[in-house]
Amino acid sequence: MRWTALYLKSRRAPSTLVAVLVSGVAVWLLTRWFPDPTVGVKLPPLALAVGAAVAAGGLAGADPLLDRTAAIDWRTRRLAHVLVVAVVVVCVFQAIQATGGAQVIPFPAAVRDAAGLAGLAALGVAVVGAPLAWLFPVVWCAAAMMTPPSANTAVQVITWLLQPTGTTAATITAIVLGLGGALGYAVRGPRPTA
């Protein structure tokens, strides 16, 4: 238990959690205040994206190279961390929805989005390092927000975050991103940044 607590602290979990919570609530309030359909559809996934973007910075310790020298098996721990990020993001989002009394995104879609976004964030940490990892979920979100809806598969892949539950292309994209990102990060570890 103590080990976990120390690990979480080294990954700056408390401040990350607070940021996830506060930004989630903020976006949710905006959603309520802005019932416009064109906007209303897009904002809730952004609440999830905030979580993933913020949590990305926590996927590396202060010194990735020092962490690499540690004897423990980081791979399972890293995998678990990505999973925890996805779960926490979903839970926070569900909690906000439940408290607010309105289900903006159905639960399966929220799980899909959070899993894919967490994977993207993990991929970012592995490829560009923790300080810039937020670019991955943010850039993808921005691309999705800008793309007009269409039945075209390529468009469905790009806008996977915005697709209704059960859209095959979106589900597959989320699984690929989630698994690929988590595994890539688990194996390679965070890219060292100075």
Place this chain on the structure above:
Amino acid sequence: MVRMVGADEVAPTRFAWQIRTERLQVRAGRRLAVNGLTLSMGTGVHGVLGPNGAGKTTLIRALATVLRPDDGVLELLGQSTSVRAGLRDLRRKLGYLPQSFGYYPRFTVREFVEYMAWLKEMPKTDIAGAVQQAIERVGLANRADEKMKTLSGGMLRRVGVAQAIVNDPAVLLLDEPTVGLDPAQRLQFRDLLRQVGTDTCVVVSTHLVEDVAAACSDVLLVDEGRLVFQGTPEQLTEAGDDAAPGDSPTERGYSTLLAAHHAQNGGSR
């Protein structure tokens, strides 16, 4: 090298001491870490000794104009640091190595020292030469064009010293400069200190007593924010009681004086 000599450089010195404090009080957070310190320092190497938490770093930070004195007088180069107007001029003549020395990891050694020289407003034409000289003096000439993130702890410390001396400061403040240096480098560093100390007021904070004995012309012993002793290393040695703990005469002098100071204050520690 030919360079322009500014009017202020040839002007006669108008102060007796480079550093002068009187009943100086400085807070570190809420604690009064420097509490009524009165001292004067001129040209030479001044070693500030004291146990952990004695207020050494707080004193140096106040001297470096990082912290504002809470009370009392602090004059650098004959000028009070509470007068904002003169601060910029004063800072041009300061060299400072903080205890936790931050740096830009993506800069090379040369770039970093050059950047600091620019921040200290050195004349443009002098910078390149001064940078090279400073890097050579700390023995990093062969690593000058490597990025700082590739350097070891001891090398970073030497870059810290290089940036502090690059502007040929009138007051050089070094907080724990020998941390991470290997024995050979420490010897080299002592030489550097003695050299610089011939025309500069150097203040070195350390808890390594032997560094002080070897390189300083003047020793200040600080405890609980107060000045316990100021004198030459020889005087420090002489103050030593043979029964006091310590492996060298200097260390024994250090322990004796500290113990006496504690006794005086009712053994508060």
Place this chain on the structure above:
Amino acid sequence: MNGRILRLELRRTVGIGIAAIIIVLMIGLLYFHGPWEQPPTAWTDQWNSLASWQRELLTFLWPVALGAGALQGLRDSRSGMLELLGTTSLPTRRRISPTTLAIGGWLAVGYLVVLAVGAVQVAGNTSYFPLGWVPIALVGILALIAAGLLGMGLGRLAPSRLTPPLVAVAALIAMVVLAGISPLAHPDGSMAVALLAPGIGNLLDPIHDVFTTVAGSVTLGQALWFAGLAVAGFVLLSANRPLARVAAAIPVVLGLVAALLVLPSNLPAAYARDDGASALVCADGTPTVCVSRAHENRLAALVRPARDALRLLSVLPGAPTSVVEDTRTDQGFARQPLPQANEVVLNFDDEDFHHSQPNLSPDQLRLAVLASAMAPTCVDANTDESDETTTARIRAAQAVAVSSLLGKPTSLPSYQYVQPQINSLQQGAWQTLRGLPADVQRARVTAARTAALTCHGDLLTTLTTGSA
């Protein structure tokens, strides 16, 4: 300013990486068509299109630039330099100048490289060279620099590793919300606020013809607003005391107020018709063949096939006698009257012309003119474009009518995903029509053309049964 230090910062800041990101993402989205269902050449058709399409993409890259700026703004605190910097003599404003110049410079370079890639293509696509696009592009660069500076200021104001992602997502949310209050959602509402976004403010409906440009008031208002943000960023960066940081609000408020005073509050006023681009240029001789000045370089190749097409059409009663490019715009302007029956109206952007593809063969051009003659552009506006069946029926009818004129089965270029449907509809109708006597065929085609001109009825039914 010290040149060596500027060069140093150009090499060592995040700027170079951000420029690379801008170039890769922008070109990726523009050059490879991207997810927009726009012809790939919409970007490079004309100088105004070039400038305004790139502006649209800022909706997407502005938040990224803001976040990257914030990361740069964290440098001093992240690397523990604050204490040492505090003891140096150079005033903060001068200390940050090279850094801001480096970041701003790289952002501008990123934007300009993309602009240059497009410009090379525009130069080959049109001989019309207006100067109105320059301010549009300059405001884009200013907006991007403002994002970088503001981000740096915010990073210095709130030195936390959470700042870059949070400001980036916050900006993205602002973009989505601003796009949401665009006139598409609220046709009668004020859109001045929506125009504060670095895109032209009409995210979901970008300018997609070459005859429309951004109104000067929009450019001016946005320039004021982003200048305010850039100054605010600089103030935040150079301020050393809390009160001075609060002062950063002043340029923001001033910029905002000035912008809202200048920005138009309704959609039509946000766009301006580019009269230079839409002026008609006609070929010598008769029958009349005219194109817009923006497409002047296509005229030479078009004249002969267009006149051939008119000759083929002349067998129809009330046949058109001239070919004119459609220079109507569908953005914010009242629709102009439907085209006259006596002219063929061309739209280079539509599928007949392979979506504005240059260098079509004379046969392709003749076919395009014939197809254009059969169904004027009103069809697109009056049908639900997402309704594939309607689209396919219209297209099939055009193909059958052209086949009848040419006396052989002919297919027209179409979107691939409706092509199979069109083919089967076309084959059935062609079998019916080809068996009829020539004069009946001509009557049917004329009827279909009349129906299309007045936007009534189903063209395919008219062709096969003679009644709507």
